[in-house]
Amino acid sequence: MTLSQNADANVFYFCWKSPSNIALIKYWGKSGNQLPANASLSITLKEAYTLTRIKAGFIQGGSGPEVEFRFEGEKNEAFGSRIESFLKSVVPHFAFLKEVRLEIESGNNFPHSAGIASSASAMSALALCLCSLEKEITGREISREAFLQKASFISRIGSGSACRSVYGGISVWGKHTSVEGSDDAFAVPLSFELNPLFSDIRDTILIVDPGQKKVSSSVGHNLMKGHAYAAARYTQAASNLTALLLALKQGDWETFSLITENEALSLHAMMMTSRPGYLLMHPNSLNIIEKVTDFRKQSGSAVCFTLDAGPNVHLLYPAGESDKIKPLVEELKDYCYKGTAIEDTMGSGPEKLNCR
Ligand code: DP6
Numbered sequence: 479m480t481l482s483q484n485a486d487a488n489v490f491y492f493c494w495k496s497p498s499n500i501a502l503i504k505y506w507g508k509s510g511n512q513l514p515a516n517a518s519l520s521i522t523l524k525e526a527y528t529l530t531r532i533k534a535g536f537i538q539g540g541s542g543p544e545v546e547f548r549f550e551g552e553k554n555e556a557f558g559s560r561i562e563s564f565l566k567s568v569v570p571h572f573a574f575l576k577e578v579r580l581e582i583e584s585g586n587n588f589p590h591s592a593g594i595a596s597s598a599s600a601m602s603a604l605a606l607c608l609c610s611l612e613k614e615i616t617g618r619e620i621s622r623e624a625f626l627q628k629a630s631f632i633s634r635i636g637s638g639s640a641c642r643s644v645y646g647g648i649s650v651w652g653k654h655t656s657v658e659g660s661d662d663a664f665a666v667p668l669s670f671e672l673n674p675l676f677s678d679i680r681d682t683i684l685i686v687d688p689g690q691k692k693v694s695s696s697v698g699h700n701l702m703k704g705h706a707y708a709a710a711r712y713t714q715a716a717s718n719l720t721a722l723l724l725a726l727k728q729g730d731w732e733t734f735s736l737i738t739e740n741e742a743l744s745l746h747a748m749m750m751t752s753r754p755g756y757l758l759m760h761p762n763s764l765n766i767i768e769k770v771t772d773f774r775k776q777s778g779s780a781v782c783f784t785l786d787a788g789p790n791v792h793l794l795y796p797a798g799e800s801d802k803i804k805p806l807v808e809e810l811k812d813y814c815y816k817g818t819a820i821e822d823t824m825g826s827g828p829e830k831l832n833c834r
Pocket residue numbers: 500501503504505506512518595597636637638639640695696699745786787
């Protein structure tokens with residue numbers, strides 16, 4: 479069937495729920511069309527997700543895609559124009575887009591202002607909807623593996639970190655000698671069984687400041703071009719990834735903590751030493767880091783921290799330590815915006831939902 483046949487007869491609905499992720503090995507710096515300067519690795523979360531529904535109908539003339547976008551029930555100019563330019567940029571990969579009108583509705587289950595990166599969940603949810611639409615209207619048989627790979631490829635064009643959210647558990651994005659099948663164009667899931675020590679990893683997200691960042695990630699990535707420490711950073715990320723993979727396989731939590739924290743602090747060091755340099759950590763991010771380090775020394779706990787490109791701090795620990803960590807979290811809430819701490823855990827990846 480071509481799209482112009484049955485032009486008015488078909489309306490399609492697709493709905494995907496896709497989670498956010500937290501990087502342990504950080505993607506920082508890019509080139510070309512959203513290609514990473516170094517390979518990264520992340521944990522796909524469970525509780526922080528975006529739900530996106532698309533309604534697609536055909537239009538005549540090949541001037542599409544026509545887009546109407548609503549975020550949490552309301553028209554949203556800023557998100558809408560990012561979505562529109564993303565859709566235009568993926569037309570070469572979805573020829574049918576020129577012949578469709580899309581009504582897109584999207585919403586997060588975490589407050590938009592919670593300071594949790596939403597581009598990863600939002601872009602992956604939309605990419606998955608587009609891949610489902612392609613599958614339906616072309617009628618092409620496609621393996622689950624190939625479907626997810628394309629969804630990851632398309633997500634990456636929307637936002638680099640989004641391509642890792644397509645898989646549950648842990649995924650790697652970017653070509654790396656230690657990861658077979660790894661690629662700069664899409665993410666891949668871990669090819670080995672995680673050591674059980676890491677299979678129930680928890681993430682308590684301490685919201686130091688839920689506000690908009692002063693410097694966006696795109697600006698930050700750009701500042702890596704010509705950065706005095708760029709080459710050393712990419713070498714560091716590559717060797718950290720090799721060591722982290724081994725730690726995940728062997729159940730070596732000590733190395734896991736060491737590398738996770740080294741990556742978070744290196745990411746922020748890159749920001750501070752950019753030209754112009756800038757700080758995204760707040761005094762309370764530092765207060766939290768100090769308390770976590772002291773707590774670990776005193777209690778022998780496995781807890782460690784990581785940060786995104788922002789002031790909020792993620793505490794990572796095995797589920798078995800939840801009770802031990804509770805009093806620490808209570809204390810750290812004093813450093814958080816309105817005492818906000820969000821409990822999350824490693825999740826099994828996006829889900830296709832029935833919707834109309
Ligand atoms: C610090 O994926 O948000 O979270 O590709 O420009 O959308 P764009 O950037 P984005 O960058 C994420 C950077 C990071 C590290 C990471 O998630 O790997």
